[in-house]
Amino acid sequence: MKALLLKLSTMDSETEAALRVIAYFDALAMRSATAEMIVRGAAAIAEAPAGLALSDGTTLRFDSSGARLSGRSPDAVLEETVGGIRAWIERAGDPNPLDALVLERFAIVATTASRERPVRQPTELSDPTSLELILSGREPLAERSVALRRLGLSPDAASVLIAVALDDDGAGVDAPVEELLHQLASTMKVRGARLGPVGAVIAQPNPGRETETLVRTVRDLIAGSRLASSARARFGIGVPGTALEAPTGWDSARTALRFARRRASGSSIVDADDLGPMIHLAQVEPERWMSDPRVRVLRELAGQESGAVDLEVLEAYLSLGTLRTAGQSLHMHHSSVASRLARLEERLDLDFTLPSDLFQARLCIYAATLAANR
Amino acid sequence: MDSRDSAAAPDASHRHRLWRKYPLDEEIGAGAILLADATLDDVPRFREVWRRISLAGARPAPANVDHQIVELGTEGSAVTVHTYTPVAAGRSARPAVLLLHGGAFVGGSVESVHGQACDLATALDVVVAAVEYRLAPEHPYPAGLDDCAVALEWLTERADDLGVDPSSIAVHGTSAGGGLAVALALRTRDEGGPSIRLLFLVSPELDDRLETESMRKYRDTPGFTSRDAQISWKHYLGDITPGSPDVPPYAAPARAETYAGLPPTYLALMEFDPLRDEGLELARRMLADDVRLEVHLFPGTFHGSSALHYAEVSQREAAEEIAVLRRRLVGGQDVQPT
Numbered sequence: 208m209k210a211l212l213l214k215l216s217t218m219d220s221e222t223e224a225a226l227r228v229i230a231y232f233d234a235l236a237m238r239s240a241t242a243e244m245i246v247r248g249a250a251a252i253a254e255a256p257a258g259l260a261l262s263d264g265t266t267l268r269f270d271s272s273g274a275r276l277s278g279r280s281p282d283a284v285l286e287e288t289v290g291g292i293r294a295w296i297e298r299a300g301d302p303n304p305l306d307a308l309v310l311e312r313f314a315i316v317a318t319t320a321s322r323e324r325p326v327r328q329p330t331e332l333s334d335p336t337s338l339e340l341i342l343s344g345r346e347p348l349a350e351r352s353v354a355l356r357r358l359g360l361s362p363d364a365a366s367v368l369i370a371v372a373l374d375d376d377g378a379g380v381d382a383p384v385e386e387l388l389h390q391l392a393s394t395m396k397v398r399g400a401r402l403g404p405v406g407a408v409i410a411q412p413n414p415g416r417e418t419e420t421l422v423r424t425v426r427d428l429i430a431g432s433r434l435a436s437s438a439r440a441r442f443g444i445g446v447p448g449t450a451l452e453a454p455t456g457w458d459s460a461r462t463a464l465r466f467a468r469r470r471a472s473g474s475s476i477v478d479a480d481d482l483g484p485m486i487h488l489a490q491v492e493p494e495r496w497m498s499d500p501r502v503r504v505l506r507e508l509a510g511q512e513s514g515a516v517d518l519e520v521l522e523a524y525l526s527l528g529t530l531r532t533a534g535q536s537l538h539m540h541h542s543s544v545a546s547r548l549a550r551l552e553e554r555l556d557l558d559f560t561l562p563s564d565l566f567q568a569r570l571c572i573y574a575a576t577l578a579a580n581r
Numbered sequence: 582m583d584s585r586d587s588a589a590a591p592d593a594s595h596r597h598r599l600w601r602k603y604p605l606d607e608e609i610g611a612g613a614i615l616l617a618d619a620t621l622d623d624v625p626r627f628r629e630v631w632r633r634i635s636l637a638g639a640r641p642a643p644a645n646v647d648h649q650i651v652e653l654g655t656e657g658s659a660v661t662v663h664t665y666t667p668v669a670a671g672r673s674a675r676p677a678v679l680l681l682h683g684g685a686f687v688g689g690s691v692e693s694v695h696g697q698a699c700d701l702a703t704a705l706d707v708v709v710a711a712v713e714y715r716l717a718p719e720h721p722y723p724a725g726l727d728d729c730a731v732a733l734e735w736l737t738e739r740a741d742d743l744g745v746d747p748s749s750i751a752v753h754g755t756s757a758g759g760g761l762a763v764a765l766a767l768r769t770r771d772e773g774g775p776s777i778r779l780l781f782l783v784s785p786e787l788d789d790r791l792e793t794e795s796m797r798k799y800r801d802t803p804g805f806t807s808r809d810a811q812i813s814w815k816h817y818l819g820d821i822t823p824g825s826p827d828v829p830p831y832a833a834p835a836r837a838e839t840y841a842g843l844p845p846t847y848l849a850l851m852e853f854d855p856l857r858d859e860g861l862e863l864a865r866r867m868l869a870d871d872v873r874l875e876v877h878l879f880p881g882t883f884h885g886s887s888a889l890h891y892a893e894v895s896q897r898e899a900a901e902e903i904a905v906l907r908r909r910l911v912g913g914q915d916v917q918p919t
Contacts, residue, residue, distance in 0.1 A: 214637060227614060234611035237601070244608045244893070251891040252615070273891030 214254065224305055228252060232312035236414070239359055242320040247273045249313040253306065255298050259317050262291035287314040291363075319361070319414045332384065333358060338400040338407050342368070344454035355450050358398045364411045367421050368445035368456040369429075370464040371406030372580075380406045383440040383474075390428045395421070405461070409453060422447055422478065429476055440474040441467035441580075462489045465580040466573065469509070470519065488573055493581050496574040501555050501567070505575035508554070518572070520547045524559070525569050600803055603853045606881025612889035613803035621685055621812040624718065628688045635692040642695075645669060646702050653735050660728040661713035662735065663691045665702040666744060674740070676749035676778070676910035679733055680711040681765075683756030683885070685786070685809060686725065686817035687717050694755075701753075704903050705911055708745050710736050714761070721819025722832040729765050730774070737775035749910050751779040752844075756805075756856075756884070757813065759785025763834035763843075763863070770842045779909040780846040781902070784856050784884055785863070788835030789814040789823040793858035805884035807855045835859055840866055845873035847905045849898060851882040877901065 218224040231252060235245050242259055247269045250257035256276060258268040268276040285302060286295035287310050294314035296306060303309075340346055340354040352362045360366070371387060373380045384399045384406035391397040391410050399408035412421050422444060429442055443464025445456035459479035466482060466489070467475040479486060496502050508514030523533035524544065534541040548559055555571070557564040600613055619630035642648035647666045652659050667675070680698055682689045691698075691711040698709040714728035733752065740747035754762030759782040766780050784805075788796075791814070796807050814823040814833075821827050830837040846867060850860040857878070864876045879894055887895045 231611055231614045234614055235607070238605075238607040238610050240607040240611060244611075247891050247893075248608065248611065251612075251889075269891070271891065273893070273896055 221304060225308055228305060228308050228312055232316045236316045236319050240316075240320060242267055242317060243269075245313065245317050245320050249294070249296065249309060253296050253298070253303070253309050255296050257296050257313065258294070260293040285310050287311060289314040290318045292317055315414075331388075332381065333398045333400045335400040335402055338398065338409070339402060341409070341450070341453050342402075342407060342457040344458075348451060351451060351453070355453075358409075360396060360398060360409065360411055360450050362451045363449055365421055365447055366409055366411050366450040366453055366456060367425055367447045368453060368460040369408040369410065369425065370443040370445070370457070370460040371408065372404065372441045372464055372467075373406075374439050374469065380404065384408060387429065387442075391425065394424060394428065405464070407457065407460075409450070411450065422480065426476060426478060429474075439469060441469065442474065442476045443467055444476065444478040444480075446479045459486070462486055465489050465577055467580070468518075468522070468572070468576045469579065470515075485573065489577060491574075491577070493578040496578040499571070499574065501557075501571045502574045502578060504554050505571055506578060509575065509579065517547045517551055520544055521551055521568060522572060524548060525565065525572070596803070599801055603802060603883075604881065605803075605853060605883065606886075606892065606894050608892040609881055609883065609886045609889060609894060612886070612892060613883065616803065616885075616888060621687065621809045624687050624816070631684065631688050631693055632690065635690065635695070639692065639695055642699050643703065646699050648699075653731055660715075660731050661691075662732050663695075663698065663711045663713070664743065665698045665709040665711070667702055667706050667708075669706070673744060674746040675706060675708050675744055676751070677708040677710060677736055677740075677743070677745040678705075678781075678906065678910070679729070679736060679750060679752045680709055681714070681729060681752070681754035681758030681761050682711065683754075683758045683784075684716070685805075685813035686757040686760075687813060689716075689757070701903075701906070705906055707906075707910060708743060710743075717816040717819065722817055722821070722829075725817075726761055726764050726768070726831060729761050730768060733765060733769070733775055733777075748776060749778050750775065751781050751906060751910055752777050753781040753906075754785060755783040757786045757817075759783055760787050760834060763787060763837075764831045766843050767834060767837055767840075768831055777844040779906070780844050781906065782846065782860075782863075783849045783887075784851050784854055785834075785848075785860060786810070786813065786856055787833060787863055788859040789818060789828050789833040790835070791824070793855075793862065795858040796855045799853060799855040799857075802853050802855065803883045804851075804886060805855055810855055835862065839870050840872050841870040843867065843870075843872045845909065846875070847909075848874065848876040849901070850876070850878045851884055851886060852878060852880050853882065854884040856884065875905065 235248055242261065246257050246259045246267045250269045250271045251273065254271045256268060256270045258266060260266045270276055284298050285306055286293055294310060294317050296310055298306060337354050337358055341351050355362045369387065371380055371384050373383055380401055384401060387408055388397050388399045395413055396411040397408060399406060410425055426444060441464060443460045445460030445463065448456050463477040463479040463482065467477040505518065508518055519537060520533060523536050527533045527536060530541040530544045534544045552559055557568055559565060600610065617630050617634050619627040621627055642665060645668050647668050649664045651662050651664060653662060678701055680694055682691065682694045691713050694711055698711050701707065702709045710732060712729055712732040714725040716725065736745060736750060737747045752762045752765055762780055762782060763785060766777055769775060769777060791807060791810055796810060800807050818828060818832060828836060848860060848864055850857050864874060867874045879898055882894055887898050889895050
């Protein structure tokens, strides 16, 4: 039974009051409170009007009863600037002992806030039009900035884009996108939606978390999750950048997705950064690839049950280098690997003991994949 | 003052982690950390924490409200009523609100609703009479209800002296006060007592049987838990066993056979409140019995979350309280089906 509001000014110990202040602002951040809520909270806890000027020029002011105030007060005595936003408390008279702490927590938490109400359940799909807007290179920067905030994302923070596809049928892609949001939501800020047949997910590190490891974390989370074994889901991870650079990141994610081969079982993840200069292969017309007889053979094999397994074996052999390791990764005896590779050598007219033919085989797999994923 | 309070804050963040499973309104969920923590397991401490916080937040009545403390002598005991009367010259007879505070039948006092009483008196230009009813476990049922009945009778009989229009009295109760308000309305109906214009209920505590889905589910919600409800009924019912067939409807109004003939009712419920479903059941049965009813379930809220008065959803709750009381007491005539 706890139904009465404690006031800092009436708490018995300053330590208790300080701990409550910290816990309170942490909770606002944890619950993705909007900027309005954070300002109201600061005003209520400080028992004085509080305000916030955001980097886009918006000013928010509330009094301690939660009523919105207009304009900028001339006598803001305590203020702090963090990351392009200015937070203040309008204290008339002597400052309270906890004012400095309240202001500090207020300013820090306010940097994490969005102006609009955030998506309540980040594991649910967002409105596709907002996602489309932030991914479109044709939309003006200001529009994208507003849309990002509306989604609860920070325009300046590092972001990684993930494109998700599930075979040819677009409608089914909701499930792996939701699963991906669910996987990532505990570690980072994520929003996602289905754009036509492709799922789009944008991920940002939580405030204070490292941005360098973002892509690796995303990849590990996908690989370690149920998604990795869910049949036929394909993921393309884009080149990281700021959220305002999302259109570029999205292009590279979609290109990486084209390199992700459809598997008979299990998912396929391709990171744009790992492709290096090979990413430019995506610019070749699919018809041109299909004019090559070896590429046509691989496309044909991909459509057959046994042929699809042969392709898995070839891919494993190409990336791991020995019959034994390829066999281990596929839970297959190395002699089976050898016989399947021999069959492929015959079909493709290649000799896998020659480095030049191995390169041919690798290039043909990319080509067949790009021809299949238009 | 109390060393146990110093340890409250780390504990608060622990409780906050516990509460994360409830999709509370962001503001309300974070604000739960700012609420006083006192469990009903320790009644004296519970009362002390409530008293201390009520006093800390207290301000004298504003100059335009006349605050009087009146002792109503009855046989064997005395009921104290605080009246809050607007001083501005205006109407000779104003509508009145009989205000019954919450506190799980064991705690709370007029002090804890002093601010609310002043606000209602000024915002609506009505007389507010807040009742200092007796509390369990020292005074189990029917002591508290008897006190409320005495206060309502006094308000009606002395209407002329008090500047009250006796045909326009609302009974307003929150939590345990809401349970008392419904019981008072039932008793008044059955015994032909004073007429009540409006029954205004916020998260009323109605049912000692503790069998609803919300009661079973919300074991660790902020503000009120199923355990609090259990302790509350044990104290309030005294020698009567909670959940037994002996519990009378005037003690637990969920047990009333019919609500037919009750005054028009407004019911505010909180989403993550163990008392939510007994409130919804009251609403369903009142409608079945043709009671005029308005019901509002506030999303993302918990029991008593309106104490976080600055939050958006709390502001909506407060604005609606004024609007509903104004509509029923001050403005227009009540349209009753014929």
